[in-house]
Amino acid sequence: MPYLITLDASHNEITDFFGFEPPKNLKEVNFSHNRMSAMKDLSAYPSLRRLHLDHNDFHEIRGLENCVSLTYLSLAHNRISSIEGLGDVPLKEISLRGNQIQRIENVRQLRTLQSFDLAFNKIRSLSGLENLDLLGTIDLEGNQVTEIKEVSHLHDLPLLRTLNLQQNPVQDEPDYRLAVIFLLQRLTSLDQREVTVEEKVSAVNKYDPPVEVTAARDHMTHLVYQLTQPQVLFDSTLPSLDTPYPMLVLTGPQACGKRELAHKLCRDFCDFFAYGACHTTRSPYFGEVDRCDYHFVSEEDFQHMTRSGKFIETLRYGGHLYGLSREAIEGAARDGLACCVHMELEGVYSLKNTYLEPRYVLLVPTDSEAYARRMRQRGLYSPSQIDAAVGRVDFYVHVHRERPGFFDNTIPCGERTSQNARQRCCPSAALASSKQACRVGVCISLQETASIQRRQQRAQEALTGRSPGVFSQLFLRCRSLHAPAQVDPSVSISRS
Numbered sequence: 001m002p003y004l005i006t007l008d009a010s011h012n013e014i015t016d017f018f019g020f021e022p023p024k025n026l027k028e029v030n031f032s033h034n035r036m037s038a039m040k041d042l043s044a045y046p047s048l049r050r051l052h053l054d055h056n057d058f059h060e061i062r063g064l065e066n067c068v069s070l071t072y073l074s075l076a077h078n079r080i081s082s083i084e085g086l087g088d089v090p091l092k093e094i095s096l097r098g099n100q101i102q103r104i105e106n107v108r109q110l111r112t113l114q115s116f117d118l119a120f121n122k123i124r125s126l127s128g129l130e131n132l133d134l135l136g137t138i139d140l141e142g143n144q145v146t147e148i149k150e151v152s153h154l155h156d157l158p159l160l161r162t163l164n165l166q167q168n169p170v171q172d173e174p175d176y177r178l179a180v181i182f183l184l185q186r187l188t189s190l191d192q193r194e195v196t197v198e199e200k201v202s203a204v205n206k207y208d209p210p211v212e213v214t215a216a217r218d219h220m221t222h223l224v225y226q227l228t229q230p231q232v233l234f235d236s237t238l239p240s241l242d243t244p245y246p247m248l249v250l251t252g253p254q255a256c257g258k259r260e261l262a263h264k265l266c267r268d269f270c271d272f273f274a275y276g277a278c279h280t281t282r283s284p285y286f287g288e289v290d291r292c293d294y295h296f297v298s299e300e301d302f303q304h305m306t307r308s309g310k311f312i313e314t315l316r317y318g319g320h321l322y323g324l325s326r327e328a329i330e331g332a333a334r335d336g337l338a339c340c341v342h343m344e345l346e347g348v349y350s351l352k353n354t355y356l357e358p359r360y361v362l363l364v365p366t367d368s369e370a371y372a373r374r375m376r377q378r379g380l381y382s383p384s385q386i387d388a389a390v391g392r393v394d395f396y397v398h399v400h401r402e403r404p405g406f407f408d409n410t411i412p413c414g415e416r417t418s419q420n421a422r423q424r425c426c427p428s429a430a431l432a433s434s435k436q437a438c439r440v441g442v443c444i445s446l447q448e449t450a451s452i453q454r455r456q457q458r459a460q461e462a463l464t465g466r467s468p469g470v471f472s473q474l475f476l477r478c479r480s481l482h483a484p485a486q487v488d489p490s491v492s493i494s495r496s
């Protein structure tokens, strides 16, 4: 039968593997469900493309090395315990399901493989699959994979879209599905279920949230904690369309000089700025003064403050917590001054979600080498802290480049002339509002006075129940017009 192309001899009792002289053009052979136990050399079958050998009694794979046309091989439900003997066969699909394979090995050279069925074996590790660049489907159902990190062996497979890990112990790991979706973001099907866009977004938000998401969570946390407390009116910083409370935020990577600049501004323009000391759980460096540089508190106290709604934003940086309290801002505002604070970019993102409308000034090192050297010279930071800080410079630059207007002004660091920095942060430049130039309470304009009066009017109406305005729950009666009111803690409005 020289023209025979397909031979189906399945479901018989054949024991002899290819016990016949092969027709030259034979392309597909099905010997499934027979009683064969040993594979033989198939060099004489150069045209063979598809070979079905399921449900036999094979213990090992051999004799296929010279099958230069073989693209499909199925050896499901045999007794194979190791993957070998596949040489450089140009296989696109292999099924080895239902065998006794423990390790994925000797498959590196199968560069054309697109689908690999290894279900129902005894595989624990996914190591070995790393270089199979064309692999799109992997079935590992019913194996013994226990750790999510095994999935990282598949991370670099550019075409992988379908993965099945059903009936593996790893499925019992907490957040298994989201973790796998996060590690393999190209997947369209996991465990025979479509991977939805929502799942992909949730996975990224959980394991590598964009800064906007982190900031939104931070803001939400503090807002909710604040709303669970009896409401106290911080009237000096109330939101107002006309005259937002003036505030200055210096941002930039750690130790770029923003803290020194903040202190200097508060000294040089003491009629305009007051330093807003944040809280931190890190211990003071030599020379740092409690309440002046930071409020140094324990982690427990910090968490307690968080739960009491005291913070407007917080950040965990370098293993320590940092937080800007509402009181720090209000303290400056009560004295008729603009609060000047410094923080990392995440804090800025969070602050941008609040009703405050600070001016944001970016300090960015222009020379990474010099910046790293300065950090080293301070003698406070480990090499990894320095690397982390230097590595974040790009983050700042990226935001500055991609989001025009995100910062109100920029100061290249290393710029030793603090004069320039001073100019860029001098009260008129730093506090100029995009809506309307506003000034600190030293000299209150007519417009500002009118605005304060309007706010008080609204607060009074809210208190007497006449108009429950948007911010009514935040309002507290303000007694003086010109000196922004001292908050009387005994007079607080509880939420109804």
Ligand SMILES: Nc1ncnc2c1ncn2[C@@H]1O[C@H](COP(=O)(O)OP(=O)(O)OP(=O)(O)O)[C@@H](O)[C@H]1O
Residues within 6 Å of the ligand: 252, 253, 254, 255, 256, 257, 258, 259, 260, 278, 279, 282, 313, 314, 315, 317, 322, 323, 324, 342, 343, 344, 345, 346, 347, 348
């Ligand atoms: N409330 C806050 N929110 C976000 N970031 C903050 C906050 N308070 C401080 N930071 C920032 O956290 C980083 C680490 O602060 P820390 O004071 O420990 O660093 P530093 O080595 O003294 O550097 P720097 O001179 O920049 O303050 C700094 O970039 C600082 O500006």
